Amino acid sequence: MRADAQRNRARLLAVAEEVFTTKGTTASTEEVARAAGVGIGTLFRHFPTKEALLEAVLVGRLERIVAEADSLSQVDDPGEAFHTFFARVVGESGTKKALADALAAAGVDVGRATRQSGKDLARALHKLLGRAQGSGAIRDDLGVPDLVALLVGASRAVEQLGADPDAQRRVISVVLNGLRPSPPGGVTAT
Amino acid sequence: MRADAQRNRARLLAVAEEVFTTKGTTASTEEVARAAGVGIGTLFRHFPTKEALLEAVLVGRLERIVAEADSLSQVDDPGEAFHTFFARVVGESGTKKALADALAAAGVDVGRATRQSGKDLARALHKLLGRAQGSGAIRDDLGVPDLVALLVGASRAVEQLGADPDAQRRVISVVLNGLRPSPPGGVTAT
Numbered sequence: 001m002r003a004d005a006q007r008n009r010a011r012l013l014a015v016a017e018e019v020f021t022t023k024g025t026t027a028s029t030e031e032v033a034r035a036a037g038v039g040i041g042t043l044f045r046h047f048p049t050k051e052a053l054l055e056a057v058l059v060g061r062l063e064r065i066v067a068e069a070d071s072l073s074q075v076d077d078p079g080e081a082f083h084t085f086f087a088r089v090v091g092e093s094g095t096k097k098a099l100a101d102a103l104a105a106a107g108v109d110v111g112r113a114t115r116q117s118g119k120d121l122a123r124a125l126h127k128l129l130g131r132a133q134g135s136g137a138i139r140d141d142l143g144v145p146d147l148v149a150l151l152v153g154a155s156r157a158v159e160q161l162g163a164d165p166d167a168q169r170r171v172i173s174v175v176l177n178g179l180r181p182s183p184p185g186g187v188t189a190t
Numbered sequence: 191m192r193a194d195a196q197r198n199r200a201r202l203l204a205v206a207e208e209v210f211t212t213k214g215t216t217a218s219t220e221e222v223a224r225a226a227g228v229g230i231g232t233l234f235r236h237f238p239t240k241e242a243l244l245e246a247v248l249v250g251r252l253e254r255i256v257a258e259a260d261s262l263s264q265v266d267d268p269g270e271a272f273h274t275f276f277a278r279v280v281g282e283s284g285t286k287k288a289l290a291d292a293l294a295a296a297g298v299d300v301g302r303a304t305r306q307s308g309k310d311l312a313r314a315l316h317k318l319l320g321r322a323q324g325s326g327a328i329r330d331d332l333g334v335p336d337l338v339a340l341l342v343g344a345s346r347a348v349e350q351l352g353a354d355p356d357a358q359r360r361v362i363s364v365v366l367n368g369l370r371p372s373p374p375g376g377v378t379a380t
Contacts, residue, residue, distance in 0.1 A: 141360060145351065146361055148350065149347040149357070150364060153344055153361070154343055154347075156346035157343025160342045160343065164335075167333075167336055170331060170336055174336075174340060175368050177370070178363075178364035178367040179364055182363075
């Protein structure tokens, strides 16, 4: 792809994400093209169907989460890095879920579409979690599948609360405190 | 309703719950009638449609959860009572969700069907949570909506893990530890 075509594609994706986030995934491709200031033909050259566009937006979000996990794996305080990552992913999960739901409803196999970014994410989470556990900030009996389940569950809890930022922070802080090494008298897993 | 009709209804409900739990909510009313050892006509006299039967099973489960919360509100150790309640509800939530999903898919308004038991549950949770907070076992900035969100989220996390009881226990223990009053250096909600 030529450099200007790549730039156009990236710009369309950014605009599409913004439109789907603010107006919901029922927004039309025409709305996306209009918001991007291009004709619908240009949009369809890059994304032949609305499903292809939704899928590209979802994969883009997952890739950004991977990049964020990788980047946070470089910072000095592994526990703080882990907390930052967890809170951000859960805070942004609403739209990601809406995109995945829209794709699933359209008959797109979300698992297939996101397989590679899912693998990249598992690798990035492994590193982020391992560092935080190594520093003693996170209890060391948890694995990546546990962490994924907690990310999914915390996202569902936040969704349940609706637009109440204080309540969302309370619930995220419950999970983050629970991820600390078990205190004396704490609840053990057995 | 005569006493024997009430007994028949209760028995049909118990058998229906067992069948829907083990075979899934796609199991037919004929299967339920057969398992209960009654004719399909008897079943339909009590539950005119499959949706009515599913709804009654769901309401019955919610009522049992309310009864459990009320009963645990009587025991001596409020913190232990709260932990027991949380772990049981999350552990049993898989089927409840399957029932609710089947009803929603059949076009039944789950909210309306379960409105009264939902109110009873809020009242029971208020008491259970208040006692546990009064005893210092649970952080006192949480309200009933936060607790409901955490129950829903923990259930989603457990669902995500699939049939791995050890992982399910680890994830539930993360949330229960996080519900304790914030330790020194813990993550606050603000």
